[in-house]
Structures are given as C-alpha cells and as structure tokens.
Amino acid sequence: MNSANEPCFVFRGNDVLLPSLPEAPVSGETIRRTFPDIIREGCFTKGRDACRWFEVAPETPAPEGMTFSTLRGTWGTFGDEWFVRAGHAYQLREGERTTRYCSRCGATTGTHATDRAKQCPSCGFVSYPIINPVVIVAIMKGDTILLARNAGFPTGRHSVIAGFVEAGETLEETVVREIREEVSIEVRDVAYVASQPWPFPHSLMIGFRATWASGEIRPDGQEIVEAGWYGPDSHPDIPPHGSISRRLIDAAFADIRGRAGGNI
Numbered sequence: 001m002n003s004a005n006e007p008c009f010v011f012r013g014n015d016v017l018l019p020s021l022p023e024a025p026v027s028g029e030t031i032r033r034t035f036p037d038i039i040r041e042g043c044f045t046k047g048r049d050a051c052r053w054f055e056v057a058p059e060t061p062a063p064e065g066m067t068f069s070t071l072r073g074t075w076g077t078f079g080d081e082w083f084v085r086a087g088h089a090y091q092l093r094e095g096e097r098t099t100r101y102c103s104r105c106g107a108t109t110g111t112h113a114t115d116r117a118k119q120c121p122s123c124g125f126v127s128y129p130i131i132n133p134v135v136i137v138a139i140m141k142g143d144t145i146l147l148a149r150n151a152g153f154p155t156g157r158h159s160v161i162a163g164f165v166e167a168g169e170t171l172e173e174t175v176v177r178e179i180r181e182e183v184s185i186e187v188r189d190v191a192y193v194a195s196q197p198w199p200f201p202h203s204l205m206i207g208f209r210a211t212w213a214s215g216e217i218r219p220d221g222q223e224i225v226e227a228g229w230y231g232p233d234s235h236p237d238i239p240p241h242g243s244i245s246r247r248l249i250d251a252a253f254a255d256i257r258g259r260a261g262g263n264i
C-alpha cells in the first residue's frame, strides 16, 4: 500500500510533525511502528503523487530529532510544495474529525460510498469537508493599489481587502460588498486572477483584481483600521511570499511598473 517515497504527514491536535527532510519523507510503515496510537488516517492524491496522513493522540511525543509545529509556523520551512501538501492533508484530516456525527440528527456517520464525504446511516445526510470561500482583491487606482491594515495584523502590516462569501452571493457580489463595508469605496471591472487553498483551518482564497470607481477611503474602524493608496516604490510592510495576497500585490505593482516603463 505505502511506497517508501509516499509523502506522509502526521498531525497531533493542530500541529504537524516536521520531518528531518521534506524530500525524504518517513514511510507509512515507519509511522505505524513509531506511533502505535494512530487515531485516524487517510490518503489523497496531489498532482501525480499519492500522499497519506495520520493523526496521533494528543500527548504523543515527537520522535528523536523531530518536532511538532503549528502548520502556520511551517510556512517557508520546507518550500511551497511541502506546505501545499501538508495543507491539503490538514484540511482532509480536519474534515474527518469534524464530520464524525451527523449535524442534522446526531447519529454516528459512515464513509460515503463514492464521494470524499461522510453519510449518516440514520437520515441519509451527507457531510462534505468544510471549505469556506474567501474573496481577496487588489483594487487599482491609477498607479496605486489599496493596502489596508486589518486590526488583527502584526504592527505595520498592510494587505489587500479580503472577506468571507455569504450564502446567496456570487463571488463578484462579495468583492463589491466587502470593499464597500470595509473601506467605503465603489469598484468596477471585477476580474478573477487566481486561487489558493488556505488551511487555517479550511478556507479557499479566491483572488480578484478590481478598479476604483468612486468614493474616498473610509476604514470601517472595526476590521480595517487604516488604509490608503500606495505605489510600488513606497508602501508599508506587505505579506510574505507564498501567500495569494502577496501574489496579487506583486502582480499589480509589476503592471504599474510596466506601464510606467512604457511611457518613458
């Protein structure tokens, strides 16, 4: 079942086991020998590779030379590929442990016959792993973009506007509503750019670009405490590489620089 090179991820509560080297993953057999108290496990395919995840009991110590870390704390540790796979495993594990009982009638669920889901043997309700869609949007105004400081950000950090999709909304409607609510401006030309799974704990970030249409920036004072228009050569601290927010910001700044270069 397990090939020696099958990437395996071990979770303890919300922490993930850090291997000595991401390119030399511990085999499933070794994990079973090392951790006799596996609570649950599963497998998935990422690209062309089969991957496997395990969840061990809360007090389980890390093996010699390894440590458990929060998933967020591993960002940048082993490169994007490892992080993406670990995040995928994390979301599947989270899905498994949050669908053990039927949310409609409370009965213990069973595995769905065909889908990656749980089904209630009592009432038939199907529980899929939670995936929360979140829009994230770079707003352009001339040679600047809107960067805002969320109340929960580290001091000085600014980023693009983001918000959860509500029931009944299209993604484009969420973009317009969130921008209106958080910074009180209107936008036009909302266009999809890219997406990124964000396993904290189960979001899907859906990236857009939009163009300022009207209004003056007025931060809502709750979620957004500061916001302004910034160009590529003078802006506050922005999120690190590897996040879709940074990708949207870099792409917007590259376009602004490209336009400026074309005008010279």
Ligand SMILES: [Zn+2]
Pocket: 102, 103, 104, 105, 106, 107, 120, 121, 122, 123, 124, 125
């Ligand atoms: Zn049920």
